[in-house]
Amino acid sequence: MAARNSEHRYGWVAIALHWLMAPAIIGMFALGWWMRQLSYYDPWYRQGPELHKGIGILLLALLLLRLAWKAINPRPGDMPGQARWQVVTARFAHGALYLLLLAIMVSGYLISTADGRPINVFGWFEVPATLQGFDNQEDLAGEVHEVLAWSLMGLVALHALAALKHHFVDRDATLRRMLGLRGNPPSRPPRKEVGSPATGSPASNQ
């Protein structure tokens, strides 16, 4: 598989970035939600936030890499036969996903660095505080962080449902090409186990 995207397919770099970040992002939401409820004497009371901050910085690096990669690569085309509003909505949703991710990461960074403390990433390196000093920065950034995180999860659910809709209803290559597979899903549902699309027969290869 090529590293770069083509007009029709994603290269392995884009695919790897997508599938590396997707579970990490959902996991970060769960971790963030869970760690806030830990008691003071829980062993994870300190480790949870440390992990959350470390992964958050790494995700920010991946996101910037991903946006840069996206900028210098062709965008695989839209599926034929879609309504215009669907294409527009999808483009808008993808943009919103990137924007939300960036805003969540920045707001998270602003919480932890509000008093000038750096963020230590697993003891490997430190990210220094830069923006600081507006009143109750940690509270404001915290509220933004929380609201946007929930918004992101809503959009992620929509994104996943849309991908499944393309796969199972439209039977186009949207999900398969993000999995690095060629061709469309089987044109008819011959079997019941639609839950394993990756094993679908390549009968309808274009």
Next chain:
Amino acid sequence: MKKVAIFLFAALMGATAQAAEYKIDTKGAHAFIQFRIKHLGYSWLYGRFDDFSGSFQYDESKPAESSINVEIDVASIDSNHAERDKHLRGEDFLHVEKYPTATFKSTSYEPMGNGKGKLSGELTLRGVTKPVVIDVEHVGGGKDPWGGYRQGFTGTTEFALKDFGIMYDLGPASQTVEMILDVEGIRI
């Protein structure tokens, strides 16, 4: 008759002079509302409230008539750690969104001699009002170099977190918090 009038006038002047009111010098930051609580039972953690205001009545010759009112902006808590302060402002602790203000209103003052005494009053914190007693000591007072007149006090008290609805468990050594209160007032 004239003598009586003069006497009354003098008494009145004396009374007003005695009931001198002092505004707490928060503008010049010569007043501090600090707290400390044990961390794990191994050390003391200190913090303070940066924004508050208040005034007190004090007369050296009649200390028993002293009184004080203080209002604290609870969100101004500062323990020198943004993430901790965020937690302290949240529902687990001070819940500042719902209870933005804490107040202390004294009800009586019992002088113990040597400038020391016990100041009783009502502390309202996190929506709960409870009586507390502050051990007070008069530090000093007199003219300042800029034409004003000041009096200063220091005091301490302590209370259990759960008495004011703070149920978050910080461990057995951290059930109570100590308040360290210092005020300097400028006579108005």
